Amino acid sequence: MSDALTRILAAAERGEFPPPDGMTTVVPQPSGRDAGVLAFTAHSVVFTDEDPEWVRDTLAATSSDPLAASMNPGFLSALMARTGRTMNTIDLxxxxxxxxxxxxxxxxxxxxxxxxxxxxxxxxxxxxxxxxxxxxxxxxxxxxxxxxxxxxxxxxxxxxxxxxxxxxxxxxxxxxxxxxxxxxxxxxxxxxxxxxxxxxxxxVGSEALLLPADRDFPHRSPHR
The missing domain is CATH 3.40.630 (Aminopeptidase)
Structure with a gap:
């Protein structure tokens, strides 16, 4: 599991957020199932196992507004194409x-x-x-x-x-x-x-969760 994303979410639970500096933080996926984008106030977090430099270059190429780049349809489409994933919507x-x-x-x-x-x-x-x-x-x-x-x-x-x-x-x-x-x-x-x-x-923010093309991931378990 990505300790970096866990820490970011735990901080948000406490009301502590990344600096509103217009930047994007790239962290590893917490699991093979979950990848996507979190947008807080003037700071985004992309959780993916893709190359961070590719993420930053693509953000710059698909939007001229750094505050909105991570949720720009152009970037999300490029990220889905790169990862072979889909998404349903951007959630609150x-x-x-x-x-x-x-x-x-x-x-x-x-x-x-x-x-x-x-x-x-x-x-x-x-x-x-x-x-x-x-x-x-x-x-x-x-x-x-x-x-x-x-x-x-x-x-x-x-x-x-x-x-x-x-x-x-x-x-x-x-x-x-x-x-x-x-x-x-x-x-x-x-x-x-x-x-x-x-x-x-x-x-606290918005999220675009990227879904695997094959939904049948093995690490799921119902509570018993």
Missing amino acids: LSVAPARSGPPELPLREIEDPDHPRVARALQHRDDVRMWTADGGVLVLGRGVAGRWEAAVEVDLEARGAGLGPRLADAARHLIPEGAHVWAQKSPGNARSVRTFQLAGFRP
């Missing part, structure tokens, strides 16, 4: 610390590694666990650099009653004491962005 990243005690929302854990929602989560995370509540689902797992990541889904007929924020808040109770939990959301999904903000998640 937010994070929240653990809360003590059990969640207030009654939850039922689904211990089925073949459940479709678990199988989908295992494409991106390890140690996946899933809980259901009346009208919704919470998924927790270890994602980029081993960070805890949460995702929630609320049934259409259950929306508007505050279930989403309660599910997101429950994630904070289900991680170890002293840990933090991250959430990735498309910026255009305003409902999801508000859901996690209401649960106390604070925005």
